[in-house]
Amino acid sequence: MLDKVLFYFFAAIAVASAALMVTRRNVVHSAIFLITALLATAGIFLQLRAEFLFIVQIILYVGGIMVLFVFVIMLVNLDVALQQIQFARQKWVALLVALALAAQVGFMFWTSGKMAGQGLPVLTAVAANRLPANSETVAHSLFESYLLPFEIASVLLLVAMIGAVVMAKKRT
Amino acid sequence: MMNAILQATLEFLKLYWVPLLCGVAIVAILPLIVGYIVLVERKLMADMQARLGPMRVGPHGLLQPIADALKLLIKEDIIPDNADRLVFWLAPVLSVGAALLALAGLAIGPAFQIAQDINIGILFVVGISALGIFGIVLGGWASNSHYSLMGALRSSAQLVSYETAAGMALVSALLFTGTLNIKSIVEAQNKEGIWFVMLAPVAFFTYLVASIAETNRAPFDLPEAESELVAGYMTEFSGFRWSLYFLAEYTNMIVVASVATTLFLGGWLRPFASVPWLNFLDFVPTLLMAGVGAYCIVRAPKQPTRVQQLFMLAVAGLCFVLGLVLLVPVLVLVAKPFYAGIHGGFWFIFKVSLYIYFFMWLRFTIPRYRFDQLMRLGWHFLIPLSIINVLLVGVALIAGAYFNLKGWGLLLVTTPAAVIALVVALLILNAEKERNARQNQTAASDFYAG
């Protein structure tokens, strides 16, 4: 019972802040709402007993990327950003894409209703103590079964970082 | 719908009423604790500067924190015009919230831990305290004065760059424990019989420096003290709002100190916990308390007014009661199970206060870094050193496992690792000197990357 309530609570916050984020005129407000959206998704991870993902989501997204976002917002002088009209001219194209997306999601819900099982498939999380400690499982899968992709990804990231530094160096 | 929520809360309460209670207790007591930490800091500072410090409010200024708190509550709360109200209100709350939340993950004693057995313990604490940055940046931005914005950006740049160094230092300590769960970390140190500070001294040193920078204190308290930034991001906040930031800073200090104690100084373990013939150390807490009580009694008659004498006697009484409480589990067998909780708590608090004492000691003696020196120290010295240290500790561990050394035996392997790390540190330092000499310091260096 508790899981259901928690899930709905976090989901509501996530959706609301996502909507608010898009509609805000003030850039910093939308950044704050983005942070709340990310925290809400972290909450959902926690509710599903995936605490490693929960903390990684917080450290990575909120603690890392969002700080960068806010930095950039601060450094770029804000009043210029405010004057530009928020919504680009292709309003209609955006509406079309949104409708298509909504149709697809609706279809997905509709068919899942058909399958065995009842209505909205809300995963009821397994009680914490029976789950294997998930940092270990994540570590095992990451470094044992998928070691090679992990290494490739890290090299890729390294290259991206060096590229960024080189580009920055030229400018100063 | 309504009864679903009602039922859910009932279920929630049944399951988690103990940590909830501890949480409420901590949040209630913390401002008082922080107040007295500030008092101790002012007294220490005065003592080191050949003066007396606050003496007027209560005997020896003991009631000063309460007076400060009241003053801050009553003080007029100014909001700069056309400041962003929402963010102006949110920023300090975010800062304090992050700090208090991080406190939840910590274990004061074996029994006393709010988030009981989350197995990402240390990571949880570090991750949540990283949220504090938003409090600072948004605070700086909301008071929309150019100077506080600059101060906010500088302090957050400092926080971000020193977090990496702190993270890497923790990683090299975690190599020994093999798990993130706080309780098992301390058990590992107990089983090994040796604290990790001996095994990874360089990691402890980098963590120490990084944590000072992370809480914006001592030689790194640049944003507030910078002469033209006046008080950095805190300038526009006044009254209670400002004290929230203050509370966040000191809670961060406690959080950082307790992470260091849990990971490096053996959490709530009595020094040489597993060495049987050193058990007389159990009496140290009681003797300490008795000593403090006796000192209060000696000082009591000297107090100017009657009420202050009574107050001093009350403090003395409190110390004696504490001494007794610490004595009972050691002697009386029936109270054995409480032994771990009470003594553990004492030793933990003792180590945390030693760590904080060192923070304060630094603050009074050494001058302040310039911002670019500070960033250069962070990026050019601390981060490479801590990364290399992680490698070296890893290699040491493999060697240790190979020769299957245990406990103190591990020292044979980790000390050479530490020595190599120091050599590397020196290499980095004089590489730094040559680069400076070549550059003769006039090249513009990018401040945010350092």
Place this chain on the structure above:
Amino acid sequence: MGPQHPSTHGVLRVKLKLDGERVTGSECIIGYLHRGVEKIAENRTYQQFAPYVDRMDYVAAVSSGLGYCEAVEKLLLVEAPPRARVIRTILTELQRIASHLLWLGTHALDIGALTPLFYCFREREEILKIFEKYCGARLTTHAFRIGGLQYEAYDTFERDVERFCKDFESRILEYETLLTQNRIWIGRTKGVGILTAADAIAFGVTGPVLRASGVKWDIRKAAPYAAYDQYKFEIPVGTIGDTYDRYLVRMEEMRQSRLICLQAIENIPAGPIMAKVGKVLKPPPGEVYHAIEAPKGEIGYYIVSDGTVMPYRVHIRPPSFINLQAFDRMVRGHLVADVVAIIGTIDIVLGEVDR
């Protein structure tokens, strides 16, 4: 940085031209504390003007007083008796230590070290007590009179000065342990605000700032006045003339001053403390320029007398005013954080800059 700034040692407004964090140019706007001392001098008799001299450099009042009295004595072709000259030397050297202590405390505070300030003020308090016992005032003492001294040295004068000098040695070591070897202090001061010897002379800079740039010149040795020719002491000299050298030079100067005081107390000659100078002073017409070594540099008095009771013209050459000119040269290319350290290292007192 506006006039009401915590670390500009008084009412000094500095306009900084910045390129990002770096200072490319600076302009000092002064005059906030201008009291027109020189105009007042033309309407006061010689004795009446003496207290004004203390109000200019209120941190080193005794030495500016000594400069003025000796200048007028030169005008009158009068010589203060030996006993007066020795006591004057002791008090001026104590004032030099006090002025350097105040400089050290505020300079360290600007750069962030909180404790030295209190240590320095503890010693400075001892010196001010001696001044108070001698002439009743602590800061603007007006201790000397034209022709000698007003007050006889109080009976425990030698013992007080000796006690102070005895334990001052260990106190200087205390400051040195706190600062000299401190890596952060060195980081903040080494190579900051460099002034080459040629620039120093070109800008007419004098005192510790000049000596730190490597020019070995001290009026106490070049043109000994009062009783300086009777004592042995060294003149500390720096090498590259950065903030760290100036710090070392001033610390060494405090030690030398202490030695002078110790030598002086041994034999304070007996005899009168006042030369034969009448109540009304009418110096023969003419002019004189007399300069002495104040803690901040050469303070010079150019007095023109037309034979009447009041001086016709008194011009004071203030060391801080002229040293401040070198500020623009020293601050170029440094960061905003260094500006505070550079203002501190020139050791200016705005009362003297604005007169």
Place this chain on the structure above:
Amino acid sequence: MADEPKEPKPPQVPTGDKPASSTPGVSTPAAKPADASAPATPPKPAAPAPPKPPVVLQTPLANEFVTRFRAKFGAALLEAIEDRKQAILTVERARLVEISLHLRDEERFDMLADLTAVDWPKREKRFDVVLDLYSFPKNERLRLKVHAADAEEVPSVVSVWPTANWQEREVFDMFGIVFSGHPDLKRILLPDEWQGYPLRKDYDILQQDTAWVRENLGIESGQ
């Protein structure tokens, strides 16, 4: 000038109509006359007479430095006197910069200690611009004097000694003497819009810039 102990001064018979001061210069410190019975108020000399009435202490300077200087500049050197053992050269205004360069390079007077001015309203060339020079190698001081009338410009020596910059600005601020060739000649101590030059003798000490006071402080008058 090293103050060697005072040797008795040859009393110089004062010319001019003023009674000499009754007792000769001081011979030993103790024997100073009780009160300096200098003439009460020296009568203002007539215009053509040398600016200051000759007094027992000012003797014409005749050492080899002056002869060398006279050989080089001749007419430019108007007067060389020694007052209380301090050498004073009065030079011609126009050639001040040339003389300063010479003094700094050949005679090695490498520091300008002080630059100030004195106002003698009675004389037609009312201002004395006074430069105090000091030479580190020779450990000697020298005072240069230049006479300037009210509206006349004095060539600025900032090119020779940069320290003169602020000092000339202060003299301009206080006396109104314009220094030609000065990088940015404007008031240094007084507010920029201040009228009048305070240190002039005709500027009464109580007089103030009433316009400035009324406008800034909004009161009629400061007194």
